[in-house]
Amino acid sequence: MKRLGIERVIIVGLDGLDPAILEAMLAAGELPNFATLRDQGGYGRVATTLPAQTPVAWSSFATGTNPGAHGIFDFVSRDPQTYRLELALNRYEQAGVFQPPRVVNLQRGTPFWRLLSDQGIPSSVIRCPCTYPPDPIEGRMLSGMGVPDLRGGFGTGTYYSTAEGITAGEAERVVRLPGAGPGAIETVILGPNHPRTRAEIRVPIVLDSVPDAGKVILRSTGEPQSLVLEVGRWSDWLRVSFRLGLLQSTSGLVRFFLVSMGPDRLSLYCSPIQFDPEAPPFPISSPEAFAGDLKRAIGRYHTTGLAEDHAALSNGRISESAFLDQCNDLWREREAMFEHELSRFQSGVLYCLFGIPDRIQHLFWRYRDPGHPANRGRPFVADHKNAIAEAYRRSDAQVGRALRAADDQTLVIALSDHGFGPFRRGVNLNTWLYEQGLLAVSTGDRAGDPNGAPLGHIDWSRTKAYSIGLGGIFLNLRGREGLGVVDPEDAEPLKAALAASLSGLVDPAHGAVAIRSVIAREQVYSGPFVDEAPDLLIRFGTGYRTSWGSAMGQLGEAVFEENTRLWAGDHIVDPVLVPGILLMNRPFRPEGASLLDLAPTVLDTFGLPAGPKMEGRTLLR
Template identity: 60%
Template sequence: MKKVIVIGLDGLEPTIVDAMLARGELPNLARLREQGGYSRVGTTTPAQTPVAWSSFATGLNPGGHGIFDFIKRDPRTYLPDLALNRYESRGAFLPPKAVNLRGGTPVWEILGEAGVGSSILRCPVTYPPDPVRGRMLAGMGVPDLRGGLGTTTFYTFDAAATPRESENVVHLKSSADGTIETHLIGPRNPKDRSDLRFPFTIRPEPAARRVVIRSAGSPAEVAIREGEWSDWLHVKFKLGLLQSIRGMVRLHLVRVEPSVELYASPVNFDPEAPLFPISHPPAYAGDLAATIGTYHTTGMVEDHTGLVNERLTEEAFLDQCDLAWREREAMMLLELERFDQGLFYCLYDTTDRVQHLFWRYGEPDHPANRGKAPDPRFSSVIADVYRRSDAIVGKALDHADDRTLLVVLSDHGFGSFRRGVNVNTILHDMGLMALRDGARPGPDCRDFFHDVDWSGTKAYALGLGGIYLNLQGREGQGQVAPGEADSVRSAIVDRLRGLVDPVLGATAINQVRTREQAYSGAFLGEAPDLLVDFAPGYRTSWGTSLGGLPEGHFEDNIKKWSGDHIIDPLLVPGVLFMNQPFRADAPDLLDLAPTILAALGVPKGAAMEGKSLLA
């Protein structure tokens, strides 16, 4: 083969694909199946986007590449931290350096060493980007300008409004002439950690159902109609007389009357002048913008927190998803037009985000519907994004000749998330977690382990399925002696394995595995001590994931984030299509990197665990 084209469709669920194929609704995937084949593909533990795509890229299980979740804990402080990258200080007078925390050797690096080029668009855990032989635009892991994965802002006259998930709230006041002076919250000042601000004014025009935004940004004036999004507003946050940080934002006008409510997207890096490099070579991000227009740069493009926080309507969220999709398609087509050899990869994330937020529309009794009949206008949203995915496959097929291996895959499947399991609360009731100052599990027990008494704690849960022992010599206030670790682990496994939800009478947890059972490799010591494999319909509760202890052992999931995939990985395989015959006996994500290398005539990496699937 001369070329390998890989199209990632994040989260495509095999049972949905099967049904739509049977109805003739995915003609391009059907064509791909006829040319080569179609199969399920095994995913990772956990079945989570950054974990799975890191295994795709390196051919290693998570113990070999070190990505186990979106978040990890600092064992000294127990506080959660982002697990995909970090910033290292280079001295008092130098800016920090971004460091990618994914270990292992990705397939594009091995290809580059063999003299074969790659074009990689938005693969997760590529921030900062790898120095590829070719071009790379970083994907999941690129922060917003605040340093988060998606920090939004809500503007309101409601003085009682408080911030929701990953959100800032700015309270508005009108001046005598009716204009509103306010600001955009930017990055923190490195000198004193105060928030940098970009001022702007809002002039409401109720008769026209719009507002006009004026600022020193570009464009200087932006008119936004009610229920619509603005174009990109390019802004500068001043650090000093000659220093500024560039960013860009889109604004959505929620309403004009009875009082203005405005929503601001996360402030994205400006691709022409990002705070840290987001592409390789560094100028590529700006060159891309000059060719296709301004595009989202954050790693989590789709603005899901706006809908989860009920600041955006479903229509507004889908409008934003449509723009994100069109941006990605433009990138893909630009690169495919000039792609003549090597590896091309492009990921579409929207498939995953839409299923997370619209799964409830296929289940009238889902707790997230809160007893109301789902709006029929959104009943076909998931099927629509699958059909749109199929159209993308058709465009990729147009660029695949007889010397091209075309691979289309998802990193995991999907399912319903109806009930959350309060793992920390169970550990507390087992006597393995202690609370201080008379605190009890419930709404007054704060996140980030704020009320935990570590001197009386032997185990704790953090993230989307991991449990850690409070080990002596490893954790800051470790209480479990090395000789006691096995008995503590066994007690947790015995308690959680086969856990039954008393309300529904259903099994909530299929299995609990030790990290040695789930992983191997250089990063094994950084993995959670235990991994929880949830049954369909269940997941770690929202409170547990951030170190909270909600009341009770189970809770209904009433958030609009109603679908998920962090369950027993055997139950959520991805899909795999190729235009060449391939070995379909239990293919795994670990097999993809060796397959790509084999197709291009390059030996697989010595550490890679998978095998080529090519027949």
């Protein structure tokens, strides 16, 4: 029996919306649709996960369980036997050389949409993290965070330039162009590796400059064969085919941004290669044809799980204005998807995630914090001062879309997975472990080879603990790690000593508490996958986060370092500092609300009990 006469549920997922910002803008009357939703039902802050990280939090939202029960703890993990870093959201498996590879989703809880499907209740799930590969459900699903680019990473762009001495930055390739004088420039698009030879597949392109018009004509065998590139603007999509064999190929989509051109210079950025929604190498939708149907309905669209080219901005390849232009394109794509699904939404659940606010806050937080280290040596562009506020206004517009589509039998939910704050100082956890004599290096340079494998410089025979990811420490445990040295009976005393020493760690340069507390995984996680989690979890203080190097197992020069990158805001801190937001158009219980409560709440609206492993409880009164 349905609760409160509810026939439909619309969930607007707004990644990273922060309660303090939302509440201030509500009070100022700047978010009328949020205000309507609040007045119809209620508003509250919602507790997030530890860590307060997008794939972890949305997995708990979907399954109603803590990370120990769904198995997602971070973006990256490690193979304990080889110490090799791996993507933690999914993996590829191949039974034999004559068998095609398949994708395995490493989120192993049971999302509410599968329980609804078992009862014949449809769901339309658009871009929820950790849905690659997609679940076969009653309804439709388009995969979100976890979908790689065609090269297999989270998003690797290519920078082309006639300038000499340019080295590749984070998540990018660099292609040196010959001088940009009269005549055409021949170069290539760098594609995926050949599945058999592992050689990089390259597609030839020709660049014809039209200097007087500020344009370049890109010619290729792709679709279209002639593509116009204009300085300071994103191009249309180019569909490119990469040959894998005599009768086999795979296609991908790319866009270009012409950075600059002149009589003897040319610089050009190429986006990561997106899966072609009409012919992806692995399914990205359920049913499989849905991704292509959506393309035919709204046009071509980004398919990578992290679609915003944040690395290109951080590496200085594109400007903040170019990044915001791309974000506007992504808003329009997602809005078109949302409207398309709303137009045919009859019953069940419709969920759509808007991830753009999270990325804009990461990269434009410096405008909220004039003293942030990221502002040193960088211009303060007045037009960008309101970029974050504008993302909240655009989020408000999505709530308005949901409200217009709702009737008196529709439950509308708007929520975020976590809040936000400044990221001013990084903590080099591996450096701290090194200084405590708990981590050793095998090279004379403790930083190791910057181009070498992550963790490759560590001497495992003399290392008791190490850190990877965005907030965890692993013991080098004998019998678990390939070269473990910590005996199992010594593990608990070592964990207790580490937690005691790191908890309350003060940054001497500022007198601030950088680490509020350190907690053993067993104290916060339960379920079949706890053993995959870091042994210790770090709760950082406001303004602090794991350093960039420590996330990849590296050591810095000192325990603390300034974060001068454009990625100036973050949320991987003590979860109590960054709750999310929750609004409904029905009265609900805001006190003590948690992300774990949302799945039971959705099931409750259809008169269904919470799943047998769900830990939350319904929020409906």
